[in-house]
Amino acid sequence: MEERKQRWLKGSFTVEMAFLMPMILFLILGCIRISFYYHDKNIIAGAAYETAVTGSTKVREKDGISESELNALFKERVGRKCILFSRIRVQSSVGKDEIKVQAAARRKKMAISVESRAAVTEPEKYIRDIRRIKK
Numbered sequence: 255m256e257e258r259k260q261r262w263l264k265g266s267f268t269v270e271m272a273f274l275m276p277m278i279l280f281l282i283l284g285c286i287r288i289s290f291y292y293h294d295k296n297i298i299a300g301a302a303y304e305t306a307v308t309g310s311t312k313v314r315e316k317d318g319i320s321e322s323e324l325n326a327l328f329k330e331r332v333g334r335k336c337i338l339f340s341r342i343r344v345q346s347s348v349g350k351d352e353i354k355v356q357a358a359a360r361r362k363k364m365a366i367s368v369e370s371r372a373a374v375t376e377p378e379k380y381i382r383d384i385r386r387i388k389k
């Protein structure tokens with residue numbers, strides 16, 4: 255009788271684990287997928303911000319910067335760093351006062367959309383004005 259009770263307990267444990275293991279695996283794989291999503295989102299957001307800031311400093315140069323150069327700069331910054339989102343669309347605009355970089359990626363039902371802006375500043379003009387005022 256004691257032996258039969260132990261066999262029943264072992265069988266009960268097996269049935270419970272057969273029910274719980276798919277749920278546990280689903281949760282673990284979901285956490286991994288969410289981590290990859292946020293990893294890619296941070297890389298895309300960082301690359302968009304860096305591109306906007308770099309564009310805002312280069313627009314003051316003699317030749318300026320074009321939208322295609324900004325797009326290429328963004329693609330270079332993202333490179334092969336993304337895990338889930340391999341095809342990223344980027345759209346840049348160069349204005350007189352502002353640089354705007356928009357990036358979007360999609361994979362099945364997940365989507366990432368990021369927009370970064372950087373003001374075009376002229377620190378050398380500000381410094382010259384301050385020096386003129388001091389004299």
